Amino acid sequence: MDNETVGIPASEAEAADIISTARDAGVRLTITGRASKAGIGHPATAGARLSSAGLSGISLYEPSEMVIAAHAGTPLSELEAHLAASGQRLTFEPPNPAALFGNDGEQTVGGIVAANWSGPRRIQAGACRDSLIGVRFVNGRGEVVKTGGRVMKNVTGLDLVKLVAGSWGTLGFITEVTFKVAPVAEAETTLVLAGLDDRRAVAAMCHAMGSPYGVSGAAHVPGEGTADALTLIRLEGSAFSVAHRIRALTDYLIEHLAENPANHNGHSLLDADDSRAMWVGVRDCVPIARPQDRAIWRISTAPTRGPDVVHAIASQLDIRHFYDWSGGLVWVSTSSKGNAGEAIVRQAVAAHGGYATLIRAPMSVRESVPVFQPSSGPLARISVDLKRAFDPDAILEPGRMAAGV
Template identity: 45%
Template sequence: MDPESENELSGMIAGAEGPLRIVGGGTQGVGGTVEGDVLSTAGLSGVVEYEPGALTLVVKAGTPVAEIEKVLAAEGQRLAFEPMDYRGLMGTKGAPTIGGVVAGNVSGPRRIAVGACRDFLLGVRFVDGMGRVLKNGGRVMKNVTGYDLVKLMAGSRGTLGVLSEVSFKVLPEPPARAVLLIEGLSDAEGVEALTRALTSPFEVSGAAHVPKGVDGAPVTMIRIEGFSDSVAYRADQLKALLAGFGAAQVETDAEQTAAGWRWVRDVEAFHGSDGDVWRYSVAPGDGPVLGEVLRGMGAKELLYDWGGGLVWVLTPEGADMRPAGMKGHATLIRASANTKARVAVFHPDPAPIQKISQGLRDKFDPRGILNPGLMS
C-alpha cells in the first residue's frame, strides 16, 4: 500500500481487513516483529509551509529528513534535536523520513541542551485505526485541552495512528562550534567530567564518553556552540574547569566537529560489528555502574551519551541484557527475529502505565490493526 494523499491513506486504513505494518523509509527496524500488509508513507512527501522568520516548518510525514535539512540549511536553520540516522547501526537502506523520526521520538546528542523531538513538535495530522483523520496542535506553541495528541504521537511508533503531516519549531544554526577532547579517562572519570561541564554555566550542547574511540583509546567529548567569541571564551573556561581530568584538546574545525558528533549520534563505533545492540536510559550518575555490570554480563563495547544517561551497548547475540533490579529503561535495538521472539524489546512498564497505554490503543485503534506486536 503506497498512498500519495491523506485521503488515500484514510481509505486504505478504513478498508484494511487485517494487520498493517507501517513504514516510512524502512530504516529503523526497532521493535517486535509485525506480521501484516506493508503500508508505506513514503508517498506523502513535501514541504507544506516554511516560515524562516517565524521558525516554523510544516511537512508531510513521508518527507526524507535529508530533504528537510537541505531546506533548513539554505536559511541557516536546523532541526534542533539532531535526529539519529539508524541505517549504519541496523544495516538498513532507504531514506529516513520525518514521520519515522516523530513516531520514534528520535533525538540525538543535543537533547541534553534543548530537549527531544516531541519538545519541538507543534502539531500533527494522522489517520487512526478506523480511518478517521485527526489533527492536534498547530503552527505555534500553545496549550490544548483533552488529549495532547502531539505528545502522544511522538514515540507511539505507529500504534495509535499513521502520521500524514507534522509541524515543528526550528532553530538557527549556530555560527561556531568547538569540542573539548580529553583522552584516557575511565568511564567513571569521564562521566564525572561530563557532569561537571553540564552543571557549569557554559552551555554545553553535547556530552559523551567513549571507552574505545576511533584510535582505540578512551575519549571524553564536550561540545559548545554559539557565536565565535562566546565559544572561544567558554572553551577556555571549560579547559580550566576540567584541568584536573587532564589536558583537553580543543577542536574547532567545522567538518571535524560535525563528523565527530555524527559518530556519536549514529553509534558508528558499532557499525559492521556482530552482536546485538541495547540502549539504556538511566540517571547519568548510574551510567558507569551499569556499564561495569554489563561488562560482567559479557558486553563487548559501550558508548555513553547525554552526559552518561544514555548508554549504547554491543552485546553477544541472543542474551537478555537487563540486569536484575536495574533502575531505568533498557531497549533491545538490534537483534535477530528469534531473539526478539524470546526477549522483550521494550522495557516493561508498570501496571498503571500499561493500563493507560492499552486504553489509548483501544481508543485510537479499536481493531488492533496498526503495527500489532511492535511494542512487545
C-alpha cells in the same frame, strides 16, 4: 489486502479510506516510511503494509517564525536541505540508522517522529517530541486527527502531540508533522579529555553540564584501554561566545580533574568540520556499530548510574559500549546469540534504574524477547487503554512494541 499489499496513499483522505477498509476487513497493517528503522521492535505480524512514501513535500515554512511543516513521507534530507538554505536546522539532531543496520534507507520525517529519534543535542535542546508542535494522523478507526498547531503562537493539544511521538505507529498513521526549528550555530568546538575511566568521565561530563557554559553535547567513548578513552564536550553558538566559553570550560574542568589526577592524559580542541565529524559518529552509534552480527542495546538511565549499569552487564557478558547524554544514554553491544543477554541487561536496569531497548538483533531474537522495556502493571494498563482508544481493533502495528499495544 494480503501480505504482498502495500498501500501508498497520495493524500490523507486516501490513507483514511485504506485504514477504514482494512478495519472493516479485519486486516492488520504494518506502517512504514522508507523502512530505515524496520529492524527495531518485534517483527511485523500484520497482513498488509501501509507506506507514507506517497505523502511527501514541505507544506509550510515560515523562517521568521522558525516553524516548518512537512508531509510524513518527506525524506529527512529534503527537509534539512530546505532549512539549511535559510540557515536553520532541527534542534534535536536526529541520528542516521544506516551504520546500525548496514543499509542506506532514507529516513522520513514521519519516521523520526514515530520513533522520537533524538541525538546528542537532546541534553540541551530536548528530544524530537519537544520540538514537535503539530501532528496530523489517521487513527485505527480511519478518522483524521489534528493536534497542535502550525505556528508557535497558535498551538493547542501539545500533550497529544507528545503522545504520538515515540508510539512507533501503534496509535495512528502520521500524515503531517510541524516542528519548531532553530538557527544553525555560527561555530562549534569540542573539548576532548583523554584517558578518563568511565566513572571519572561521567563525573567530568556532569560537572560540565552543571556549569554556566551551555554544553550541547557530552559523550564518552572508551578505547581498547583507559589510555585510549576520549571524553567529548561540545559548545555551540557565535564564534566569539564559543571561544570565550571553551576557554572558561577548559579551566573549569581541568581544576575539577586536578582534584583526582589519576587517569587523565591531557586535553585538546576540535573545531568546525573535525568537531562535526566526531559528533556525527556519536550520533549514529559508529563506535559500536560493527561488527553487524552483534546485538545493540540502547539504555536510558540517570547519568551517574550509567557506569553502574555497564559494570553490572560487563561482569557477566562480553560487551562494548559508549555513553552519550552526559552518561544518561548508554549504547551496549552484546553477542546476538541466545537472547542477546536480555535477562542480564534487564537485571542491571532493574537494579540501577532505567529503560533498555533492543535496537538491533536477529529476527529470531526479536521474536522471543521483550524488545522495549516491559512496563509495570499500571503503566501497562494505561498503554493498553490508549491503544484501545486510538485503535480499538488493533490493526495498526499490532504487537510491535508489546503484546496488546
